[in-house]
Amino acid sequence: MVESRTSAIVEASLTALAVSLRGVTKVYDTGVVALGPLDLAVRKGEFISLLGPSGCGKSTALRLIAGLSAASSGTVRVARHEGEVQIGHGIGFVFQEPTLMPWTSVRENVRLPLKLGGIPKAEGRARADAALASVGLADFADAFPRELSGGMKMRVSLARALVTDPDILLMDEPFAALDEITRFRLNNDLLALWRSLGKTVIFVTHSVFESVYLSQRVVVMTARPGRIQADIRIETVEPRGEEFRTSAAYSDYCRRVSAALAPSYSGQSTL
Amino acid sequence: MNAHTPASAKPSGAPSAVRFVLPVIVFAAGLAAWEMVVRIREIPPYVLPAPSVIFLTLIKDWSVLSQSLATTLLTTLEGFVAASIGGIALALLFNQSKWVEYSLFPYAVVLQVTPVIAIAPLLLIYLEQQTAVVVCAFIVAFFPVLSNTTLGLNSVDRNLAGLFQLYGASPPQTLRFLKLPAALPYILGGLRIAGGLSLIGAVVAEIAAGTAGAGSGLAYRIAESGYRLNIPRMFAALLLLSLAGIVIYGVLAVVSHLVLRRWHESALGKES
Numbered sequence: 163m164v165e166s167r168t169s170a171i172v173e174a175s176l177t178a179l180a181v182s183l184r185g186v187t188k189v190y191d192t193g194v195v196a197l198g199p200l201d202l203a204v205r206k207g208e209f210i211s212l213l214g215p216s217g218c219g220k221s222t223a224l225r226l227i228a229g230l231s232a233a234s235s236g237t238v239r240v241a242r243h244e245g246e247v248q249i250g251h252g253i254g255f256v257f258q259e260p261t262l263m264p265w266t267s268v269r270e271n272v273r274l275p276l277k278l279g280g281i282p283k284a285e286g287r288a289r290a291d292a293a294l295a296s297v298g299l300a301d302f303a304d305a306f307p308r309e310l311s312g313g314m315k316m317r318v319s320l321a322r323a324l325v326t327d328p329d330i331l332l333m334d335e336p337f338a339a340l341d342e343i344t345r346f347r348l349n350n351d352l353l354a355l356w357r358s359l360g361k362t363v364i365f366v367t368h369s370v371f372e373s374v375y376l377s378q379r380v381v382v383m384t385a386r387p388g389r390i391q392a393d394i395r396i397e398t399v400e401p402r403g404e405e406f407r408t409s410a411a412y413s414d415y416c417r418r419v420s421a422a423l424a425p426s427y428s429g430q431s432t433l
Numbered sequence: 434m435n436a437h438t439p440a441s442a443k444p445s446g447a448p449s450a451v452r453f454v455l456p457v458i459v460f461a462a463g464l465a466a467w468e469m470v471v472r473i474r475e476i477p478p479y480v481l482p483a484p485s486v487i488f489l490t491l492i493k494d495w496s497v498l499s500q501s502l503a504t505t506l507l508t509t510l511e512g513f514v515a516a517s518i519g520g521i522a523l524a525l526l527f528n529q530s531k532w533v534e535y536s537l538f539p540y541a542v543v544l545q546v547t548p549v550i551a552i553a554p555l556l557l558i559y560l561e562q563q564t565a566v567v568v569c570a571f572i573v574a575f576f577p578v579l580s581n582t583t584l585g586l587n588s589v590d591r592n593l594a595g596l597f598q599l600y601g602a603s604p605p606q607t608l609r610f611l612k613l614p615a616a617l618p619y620i621l622g623g624l625r626i627a628g629g630l631s632l633i634g635a636v637v638a639e640i641a642a643g644t645a646g647a648g649s650g651l652a653y654r655i656a657e658s659g660y661r662l663n664i665p666r667m668f669a670a671l672l673l674l675s676l677a678g679i680v681i682y683g684v685l686a687v688v689s690h691l692v693l694r695r696w697h698e699s700a701l702g703k704e705s
Contacts (some may be wrong), residue, residue: 230595255599261592264696265614277610278600306695326600 179241180330180362181227186236188222195224195387199236202381202390203326205206206241206329209356209363213419214383214391215426218319220366221258223388224332227364228255238332254323254361260315262307262322268294269303272322279326290425296355303347313355315352330362337372349376350403357401370423374415375407382422390421402431482665487672491664498666502673505635505650508563509681512570513632517624526701527579528586528612529604531610545576548688549634553641566638573628573634581623585616620696621689628681631648635675651677 187198197219204210225231226238232330240253269290270277276286294300297317309317316336323331337345353376356363367373373380374396382392396415398406405407406412464484465623470476471483478486491498523541527534549569556565589612597607651670658666692698 172697227593227597230598253599255596257592259592261590261596263593263611263614265617273611274596275600276523278597278602278606291677308696 178206179239180204180208181241181364182237182239183223183227184239185353186223186226186233186238188219188226188231189234189281197226197388200389204362204364206362207360208379209377210381211367211377212381212383213367213373214388215423216368216386217337218383218385218426221334221390223397224255224334224364227330228253228332230255232234237267237331250331252326254326254331256316256319256323256331256336258335258338260307260312262315262318264307266306267303268299268305268307268310271307271318272325273302274322275326289325290321293325294318296324297321297351305326305370311344313340313348316340316348320352320355324359328361330364333363333365335366335368338368345372346404346407349424352376353402361380371414371418374412374419375402380415380419383426384418385426391426392419394419394422450494458704461676479662479664482668486665487668491669491672493592494666494669498651498670498673501649501654502677504633505639505652505674506677508566508635508639508650509570509632509677511567512574512634513628515571516574516578516627516631520623520627521582521620523575524579524582524586525608527583541576541579544572550637550641553638556638557642561586562642566635566642569638569641570631570634573637574631577626577630578620581619581626582616585619586612588619589615618693618699621685621692625682625685625689628685629678632674632678632681654656 181202181204183200184204185199185201187200188196190196192193200219200223202223212223214220222231226233227240229240262268263274269287271287272290272293276289277283281289291300291303294303297320299314299317299321302314302318303308307318310318320337323333337348339381340348349372352363355361363377365373365376378396380392380396381390382394383389394415398409398411447613468483468485471481474641482490523537527538549572552572553565553569559565560568593611593615594607599612602610627682635650636652639650642653651674654670655667655674658664690700
């Protein structure tokens, strides 16, 4: 435990950290230990996946990083650059559901973070339109959420997370409810955005294939209370595309990640 | 849910026409039967007036009845507005502070479950008659607004609330941009109930006040006509009350539909 933590810190200190968790635990009021102790260091600009069985606390970890709930013990550090205090915390969050406000247009949904941050309306609208264009939905700014498909709603949600130009993008199983083809397409779009924008992405998923395809590092977590089981670096030729998905290296990584994940499921009845 | 075969796949045409025409036919048949029974058995109007007599009375007494209608509608409107503002404001207050909610909610329930007909005479003692009538309408109508708004304010999507928290929204911002819009369908549902109830409250208070005061509302006309055995006028006033209730409900339903039609499930067509 101690060794692994030290090595992680040494490795991470080579470049600046975007997020670091040390000995973080989360205990619910009911006494259930949901998470940890967890040590995790994420470098700036890195794309990592948190992979684990349902209920292992990976979403909880994400909410702790976002500041949506408080850790029971340990420290959560999130790097913030100066001068952007007025727009939230430099964090964009994409939930498992699109989480759009049904009563207003797509543009207004995307503009919300700016509106709450006191950005003038005209500038906010322009930035919202730009964010929508970056996810390929420029033509749907005036539509209402219910008029969009599931994949499009998720894109709106992504545009809203990007509109404040955050340093860190937290994504909580964002594509889990989508069909496979839509998910593949969104995976590619997300990778393209990540390459062009250079954000730090922490991506929570329960799909081995998705985590290997997307991330530079796959952090495999154990069943509740979630701890880190394995930390696997995915190295391949960038930029990744569909050919990576069908390569031998890809299936090799998938096998390794699956093997690391397997102990978490042993002793559990298959659900 | 129309379980039609694909051959008759016109989604709304035929069934909605039927839904409109059938009650009208039933209504016409009922009126015809009533008219016939009265005529054949020669029932005198002070026992049971025929529909035609009621209709003629409505025209003949229109000047009196229309004035009463206006009075009752004004009372209803005042009670409704007071109930809407009061109910929503109280719900917002409860939402801001649990202490206030725990302290006051039981009394809101007490006010709701105590029959207003029993409170009306007391109110008439302590308040001016016109005020007392409006207060009665308010008491009956405010509770559904209060409870629906409270439900709506508590039904905000948790993730959306988290999003507002993440972006550092202030309490007024959260209220204005998240809670109120999210609660809107519930509030409108409460208002729809409150519209009919404020009419009931107004009528109850008018009846309670009837003999004592200088009331001139429709319910007062009904009571007065009863004492004078002017049964056709009783029926005519009753008819106007029913129509007023239907119109109030209809107006509120249309308003609710117009406000929600672009986003809420309740206002969307079945096929979309």
